[in-house]
Amino acid sequence: MELIAKEMEVKIGKKEIVKNVSIHVKKQQFVGLIGPNGCGKSTLLKSIYKSISPQNGMVFLDDLDVLKSPEKKISQHLGVVGQFNEMHFDLTVHQMVLLGRTPHKKMLESDTKHDYGIVEEALKRTNLQDYKDRSYLSLSGGEKQRVILARTIAQQPKFMILDEPTNHLDIRYQIEILSCVKELNIGVLAALHDLEMAAHYCDYLYAVKDGEIYAHGTPEEVLTPDTIEALYQIKCQTFTNPVTNGLSFAYGF
Numbered sequence: 392m393e394l395i396a397k398e399m400e401v402k403i404g405k406k407e408i409v410k411n412v413s414i415h416v417k418k419q420q421f422v423g424l425i426g427p428n429g430c431g432k433s434t435l436l437k438s439i440y441k442s443i444s445p446q447n448g449m450v451f452l453d454d455l456d457v458l459k460s461p462e463k464k465i466s467q468h469l470g471v472v473g474q475f476n477e478m479h480f481d482l483t484v485h486q487m488v489l490l491g492r493t494p495h496k497k498m499l500e501s502d503t504k505h506d507y508g509i510v511e512e513a514l515k516r517t518n519l520q521d522y523k524d525r526s527y528l529s530l531s532g533g534e535k536q537r538v539i540l541a542r543t544i545a546q547q548p549k550f551m552i553l554d555e556p557t558n559h560l561d562i563r564y565q566i567e568i569l570s571c572v573k574e575l576n577i578g579v580l581a582a583l584h585d586l587e588m589a590a591h592y593c594d595y596l597y598a599v600k601d602g603e604i605y606a607h608g609t610p611e612e613v614l615t616p617d618t619i620e621a622l623y624q625i626k627c628q629t630f631t632n633p634v635t636n637g638l639s640f641a642y643g644f
């Protein structure tokens with residue numbers, strides 16, 4: 392699915408947090424949102440997935456009007472991995488991932504073999520098969536993050552929004568999670584802090600500064616020393632990593 396968010400504006404109290412932001416994610420594109428702490432990335436994402444109401448703007452997933460549609464309808468198409476995944480009641484990992492099937496069920500409809508198959512596949516993709524019977528609350532932050540992703544995969548969304556999905560994850564799982572999301576081949580909009588990961592996984596980037604889009608384009612177009620300095624107030628040199636051939640960054644020079 393394609394996502395178009397147009398002229399998004401979010402005010403909290405008197406403060407304008409998101410100022411007239413438009414984002415376009417084409418079918419199967421992996422689009423990154425970068426920018427310093429507090430620039431408004433999460434607020435923008437939340438206003439797109441309707442966790443907060445924007446003062447202005449519209450959001451379409453193909454022809455589905457997200458801001459005007461009921462939650463259930465939206466969650467049949469849109470999966471969200473948020474930044475904080477705390478729960479106050481305990482479920483096993485398997486039960487948590489099975490919850491991903493809820494948007495596709497009628498009230499009180501029981502889980503089927505088909506649902507269990509989808510859950511198994513999601514656990515496999517996120518490397519969680521051995522955690523099936525563990526209590527969710529007993530997991531580490533990184534393990535919880537993977538369970539939430541598995542639940543979102545089991546939801547079989549056609550578009551995914553991720554807010555710093557690699558928060559809490561060590562380097563191996565950062566790579567595994569982003570590769571796993573990329574392999575889903577669906578439209579993705581993800582807030583990312585690691586610029587090397589953003590350069591490697593994203594087809595297109597939006598750089599946010601003070602609630603506005605400061606730059607957008609391919610990673611090579613956006614991740615220039617000037618833009619990085621403007622965003623993060625840090626000197627930076629970019630180079631092609633001789634080992635990976637990817638874009639790399641030397642900070643503080």
Ligand SMILES: Nc1ncnc2c1ncn2[C@@H]1O[C@H](COP(=O)(O)OP(=O)(O)OP(=O)(O)O)[C@@H](O)[C@H]1O
Binds near residue numbers: 427433435
């Ligand atoms: N409910 C709220 N009340 C007051 N201010 C808020 C609220 N939510 C967000 N803000 C402020 O809005 C600004 C943007 O926050 P947001 O979480 O969107 O930034 P971010 O770019 O996602 O940051 P980070 O990279 O640190 O996660 C911050 O200054 C934050 O303090």
